Amino acid sequence: xxxxxxxxxxQIKVPEVSxxxxxxxxxxxxxxxxxxxxxxxxxxxxxxxxxxxxxIRRQYHxxxxxxxxxxxxxxxxxxxxxxxxxxxxxxxxxxxxxxxxEIDLVASEGVPSERTIHTxxxxxxxxxxxxxxxxxxVFVVDNINELEKFIAYKDQAEIxxxxxxxxxxxxxxxxxxxxxxxxxxxxxxxxxxxxGIRIKGLSFHVGSQSPNPTxxxxxxxxxxxxxxxxxxxxxxxxxTLDIGGGFPVPYSAEVLAIDVFCxxxxxxxxxxxxxxxxxxxxGRFIVASCVTSxxxxxxxxxxxxxxxxxxxxxxxxxFSGLVFDEAVxxxxxxxxxxxRFESVLAGPTxxxxxVVSESIMLPKLNNGDLIISRMxxxxxxxxxxxxxxxxxxxxxxxxxxxxxxxxxx
Numbered sequence: 001x002x003x004x005x006x007x008x009x010x011q012i013k014v015p016e017v018s019x020x021x022x023x024x025x026x027x028x029x030x031x032x033x034x035x036x037x038x039x040x041x042x043x044x045x046x047x048x049x050x051x052x053x054x055x056i057r058r059q060y061h062x063x064x065x066x067x068x069x070x071x072x073x074x075x076x077x078x079x080x081x082x083x084x085x086x087x088x089x090x091x092x093x094x095x096x097x098x099x100x101x102e103i104d105l106v107a108s109e110g111v112p113s114e115r116t117i118h119t120x121x122x123x124x125x126x127x128x129x130x131x132x133x134x135x136x137x138v139f140v141v142d143n144i145n146e147l148e149k150f151i152a153y154k155d156q157a158e159i160x161x162x163x164x165x166x167x168x169x170x171x172x173x174x175x176x177x178x179x180x181x182x183x184x185x186x187x188x189x190x191x192x193x194x195x196g197i198r199i200k201g202l203s204f205h206v207g208s209q210s211p212n213p214t215x216x217x218x219x220x221x222x223x224x225x226x227x228x229x230x231x232x233x234x235x236x237x238x239x240t241l242d243i244g245g246g247f248p249v250p251y252s253a254e255v256l257a258i259d260v261f262c263x264x265x266x267x268x269x270x271x272x273x274x275x276x277x278x279x280x281x282x283g284r285f286i287v288a289s290c291v292t293s294x295x296x297x298x299x300x301x302x303x304x305x306x307x308x309x310x311x312x313x314x315x316x317x318x319f320s321g322l323v324f325d326e327a328v329x330x331x332x333x334x335x336x337x338x339x340r341f342e343s344v345l346a347g348p349t350x351x352x353x354x355v356v357s358e359s360i361m362l363p364k365l366n367n368g369d370l371i372i373s374r375m376x377x378x379x380x381x382x383x384x385x386x387x388x389x390x391x392x393x394x395x396x397x398x399x400x401x402x403x404x405x406x407x408x409x
Contacts, residue, residue: 031055031374032398034334037294040396041370046296047313047393049381053087054399055290060091063247063282066262069269073117075245075283076102078378083397084287085109090401096281100130107134119203119242119281121162121178122146132156140203140242142180147188150197158200159192160242161185163226165204165219179204182226189235201240201277202226208284209326210246212256213264219243220268227273240277243269247285251375252328258285284378291377293318293329293393297369298348307343309365314347315354316387321379322356330374331360338363345371349388 032040032050040048064072073096074088080102085095086109095106098120106116113135120127121142128139132153141147142162150157164179180188185202192199202223206215220243227238243265248255255261269278295313302308313319321327331345340361347354384392 048294049393049395050292052398056087059286066259070278070280075281078283079287154197160203163204201238203242205244209248216265217268242279245281249288287377293373293376295371317384318380318393320383325379334370335363
């Protein structure tokens, strides 16, 4: 049975996940082959993070086509790499910033400031000043304390008020940490008028890896009521709604195809005033599939009947997402066609928690053999460390195009 959510007089049908096509096959279209990976390791060594810009372009346009009337602001935090910024800038994307470091990155790559928004709900005064100096003027708040920080900048800044919509189905329920109730939003908007601070609109984020679009529809419905209430109270009309990110990608399970996922979202958005500008903040969906991790075996031992393979990358490096993220990365060896045995993959550090997989079926491997992990573009390289002085994996960029010229390596 399909889920449904009422929005005004419309009945919006939300397809079940079981009706989805598995996107893993299309995600594999541009991933480097084992032979190509071996050639890259011969040239650069290991560990590597192979970043394919064609996968970024594909994912960006897939979401753009699925949300045709939405301006996509790529959220830098999953993969803040210059090649990603350059690729998306060339495709016409906008950008979602949260820190002064991210401002420095997009500024260094020539991103026009008018194509950026600053969405961290909690900011230092220096964060506001750095953003304004760059030319980014749209900010997010979710409480009175944060609003009052903009008194000194009321002639420069525009504000989006972030709403909280709890989502226990999402992997990361971001509304637990950020966002306010509809009642508080009205209080913030009313107080902002007294302070002379311009409220541009509303924003929300239903959480990372949201399994179906129901929460988006519910959040849009609630925001529509706030927009009407603002008008009824005689407050300045709101012009913008930011629907956040959270669009799911398949790691080890099926997810809805993105056009199917976004269909009810588009229906809900169509009920808003025609003049309403709609923004989104996709991150993981754009970059998850664009990186392939390559690690080599630096040693091995047999423990309790299992072979332990020790990699030159691990939990404190590119696999950091295994600690706190939902991702279950597709991991395999470049060796194919051999009998497989239950094995353990461990990272290189001297910490006992540095284990990538406690149970994985692998052929008998030798020192120097390669382990390949796909779908590793989001929250991996971005959260890697140099713990134990093991260096982070080197990034190799494929299929980057600048002024029509393809750059490889």
